[in-house]
Amino acid sequence: MLNFTLIFMPSWYLIIKFLISRNKLFKLHPLNYWFAFILVLDLGILFNVFSLKYYSNPSVTPIFVVVTITLMMDFYTGFLSTLAFSFYFSFLLGSPLKSLIALLIIGVTSAYLSKKIYSRVRIFIPFLGATISQILIYLIYYDLDFAAIPTVFVSNLIQMLLLLGTLPYLEYITRVYSDIGLLELGNLNHPLLRKLSLNASGTYYHSLIIANLVESASEAINTNPILLRVGAYFHDIGKSLRPLFFTENQKGNNPHDKINPKLSALILNLHVTKGQELAKKYRLPILIEDLIVQHHGTRIKRFFFHKSMKLNEKFPPEVFKYPGPIPQFKEAAILMIADNIEAITRSMEKIDKKGLEEMADNLIHDLFFEGQLDDCELTLREINEIKDAMVETVLNMNHSRVTYPEIPRELLKEVNKD
Template sequence: MEKNKLYQNFFFFANFMFLFLITEILLWRDFTWSFLFNFIIVFFPFWYLIIMYLIRKDRTFNLHPLNYWFAFIIILDLGIILNIFSLKYFSDPAVTPLFIVVTITLMMNFYIGFLSSLVFSFYFSFLFGFPLKTFITLFVIGIISAYLSKNLYSRVRMVIPFLGATISQIIIYLIYNNFDFEAIPQVFISNLIQMLFLLGVLPYLEYITRVYSDIGLLELGNLNHPLLRKLSLNASGTYYHSLIIANLVESASEAINANPILLRVGAYFHDIGKSLRPLFFTENQKGFNPHDRINPKLSALILNLHVIKGKELARKYKLPILIEDLIVQHHGTRIKRYFFHKSIELKENLSPDLFKYPGPIPQFKEAAILMIADNIEAMTRSMQKINKKNIEEKIDNLIQDLYFEGQLDDCGLTLKEINKIKNAMVNTILNMNHSRISYPEIPKELLKEVSKNEN
């Protein structure tokens, strides 16, 4: 861990020096030691403290600091280089935080987008000699861009932050420059270039870093994805189970303001490991259960493989890092009770640990919701009579079991949120299993009579 931290700090400083050199080269400045000294003393600590704060305090960064840290750095680098090119060909007003702020807000969240705006504004204020006017202008544009980038679910709607940032930048420029319209075309062109660059580069940033925006997640949720097609062909029972789970988790996540898109797409992929050995899972069996012919310990190991292989497939196909988490965490470290009891009946005297899933336990709210939904769907499938009381009782018992097993210790769910999740899932299950009226059979003679009359 200490070695990784050392590499991380070294790479951070190397990247920082790269930015300094690229700034000097692209702006054709004469190198001065005083500028380098000020760059290191003033800007480096400010930038470093913000990054370290995010890694330690922000839950998103905390799950996979290296992935998010790398994404944050590469986006900042690209945005700063874009703006340095703008300075070469345009004037100072063409500088805009649009690319950096919108990209980070889309791929991470509004709060991190807000902080990236602060870093960007500080950086270019430093380049221009710290004029307060520059800092305020860039920071205000950054906040507006971040706010307008929240809850964007299509590439077409990305025109909204572009227009918002451009209009606000033009208004601020006119106020500060006594309504001098000379630089307005430069502002518009600079923002347009950054937005077009964002549209082109976003899918590649997502693929490289495995940090996906909601737009990227929606595109990934296409049921024609090779892994989902393979699942539907090899393990059709698991495939339809995943579709049902997707409906359950989406409604539950909306109830507590979690990420419904991440959960829906994650539900599609959470059991992709089952496509490799489908017949070892109940939903894919057609009258024959291979577990009847092997010992419980081996059965438990085979079930573990669907989590392990699912993780491998997620990495091979570059699925989002959070979907990989959902794959490995949706069973936590629960015991496979059926096989454990079977081993007890066979008097094998084996440790319960041999029958546990590899885990880890859910580390964020979405993973806990998926765990609850996965168990509830399996329970309701075996219920003879489905009504509100029975479902509520099943969910209460399940949550109690998960709580006492310690499966929900690290996910951050509150009791109030758990209750909202339960209510949302109850309603969804009742809607999916609604009763229908029985249609009476119409005598054939009457149907013939009606047919004759129509003719």
């Protein structure tokens, strides 16, 4: 069995690598995602080899591997983990074709039922679905004795409990987070968010507004709203280190008035680089680190560039650019658009739909012209839907209220007595 493992698994890693090569997340962070994939797959194989040795064939199940990988990545990757697991154990169980088909059905059922699970309690759903399908397959396909049904149930239950116990640690080690882990991370009592709220309350409020904008846009084009909401909370955590250099935290005095534009641009860059350092230190999800460094792309800080030109300084435009890179996936581009639209609304004296749409159109045109949206894979239709969703959200957050009439205090006092 050991020789089989040593020969077979490396070849399957190469096959899976070929099949998964189009997954953009694996291209962005191959070490994190491959390490997560292989770690979960190996843990699941070891556990099932142990079950097969000391119990029986019905105890072998792909639940732990498939559900964990589907939660941490996506359905397609979960399906590929099913293939690897099924091919491996189809030879160990005997009757390779029979075992392959049976394990594939159980694995695909588990992966499908694991999509869009946002709480630990709901992990019971793929466990129950996979257990029922496994029992039916073994009863019909293998003429399984009814006495073996408890073995199937107990084995699957143990794997579900193993999943629940190890998922937070797997996420922390690999920095590849499930939606469940992201929701737990989005707790506003997180040390970084508490520090942001205390040191840079204006930025903290700005982040909450951005979270609403990106969530509505994400739902409009069917990307990951949880990643975007939580990413919006953390995208400006670098500002907590020098909060007074950012307008939303200033109370009259602007320290940029006392320094040259080049130094101002460098200080603004620090909120990106320091934010990235904090993300690594606190082991935030690797995609949230991407959102931190990509939400400004490589845009020029126009205010300071213009100020430098007025002072007749001869610095090249590159000095005033954010470090980037430009957004590499849809969620990062959505955050960039939302960050700029929120800034637009703060500069508008009166917020109305027509004016906001014109400003948003000009912003998106600028982002196109600057090449900021070249690598994110957003279509023109999706960009238009993002804009519409954000405009609607801004209008809903800034709607006018009815003016309440004045009522004499004496009358109110009499009413309250009654």
